[in-house]
Amino acid sequence: MIPAPETAGHPLIEATADVDPAAEVGAETRVWHLAQVRENASIGSGCILGRGSYIGPGVILGRNCKVQNYALIYEPAVLEDGVFVGPAVVFTNDMFPRAVNPDLSIKMAEDWHPVGVHVGTGASIGARAVCIGPVSIGRWALVAAGAVVTKDVPDYAIVAGVPARRIGWVGRSGIPLRRAEDGRLTCPATGEHFHERDGVLLAERESG
């Protein structure tokens, strides 16, 4: 669970940012130069939206998310709390894009159904990665720089490449987990233990 920021305050929005009046921007959130937040987007408190970033209509961001420069988040993306989106990342919303219908008339909103990217709490998306909606990125997962994600990513997974494949596991601190001789995985930063079962990582309960 992500605690609320200690202090409440207004969002800080640079003059060159373009925030639609029908968007909601939480307390203490910082919207940098040339960023655009479209209508009905909902941005939680304590977020940072980098220079030139784009948040599509109705996109939802939880608290304490960080969206880096020129990242493009198309609707209907949902980011839970504490998500990191690296520079120049793209979340797409149309699996089979076409400018026109088969009769060459221009495609309108009613001619297609946007599909979204869902990112779980604490997950990080590396620089210039592309996530092809519909897809779900698990909690605390780490998508490598330049990866193209085409299928769901499990919690705590590190995925890399085109198309992205799992290359390891990562803890909440962001550091890859180490495997002990007994097969258990441990986070070198927090000391938490995990075990892997059927391609899924489970955190072990604290016990003596």
Place this chain on the structure above:
Amino acid sequence: MTTDAGAVRATWIAPSADIDPRAVLGDGSTVADRAQVREFARVGPGCAVGYAAYLGPGVILGRQCTVQDFALLYEPTLLEDRVSVGPGAVFTNDRFPRAVVPSGRLKSAADWVLVGVTVRTGASVGANAVCVAPLTIGRWAIVADGSVVTADVPEYALMDGIPATRVHWVGQSGARLKNVGPGLFRCPVTGAHYSEHDGTLRPLGIAPR
């Protein structure tokens, strides 16, 4: 040899470029519209910074570097002289990024150690390539468009792919070298010879022919 002495051209800054007053721009440098040059960045003489490009705080560019449109160079990037960075290239500064610390509080500058990309003299990084710090790109190396570099790049290497691997050797001219004998390479443009040993390439003291 090129000299920077002599005719000094004026520095030119586009009207909507955002240059922090604490940044330093060398003589004859140009900064295009909507580019941002953050505090304490140092841009050497004769550099060109493209449209909407970003130079993070304290980023250093040597002389005659080109940073194309929308390239994002996070601190502590260091470019030596005559480095070319293609449009949309990204140099990261955090290998294991997180928005928050494990307890959920927003991560601040004090919570992580920045790591940087160093690009040595004459090297080129292609369009939309990503360099995942920490790493150094050797002199005169070329990173192909769209590659993702995750480790140090040797001098004169031509790198391609995700993750990037070495696919060829290139000379100072940028041309692919021809293999003309065991461990011996020759540049078809300049005629210069190079020898390969243990994965590294060195120019040989043989007159070009």
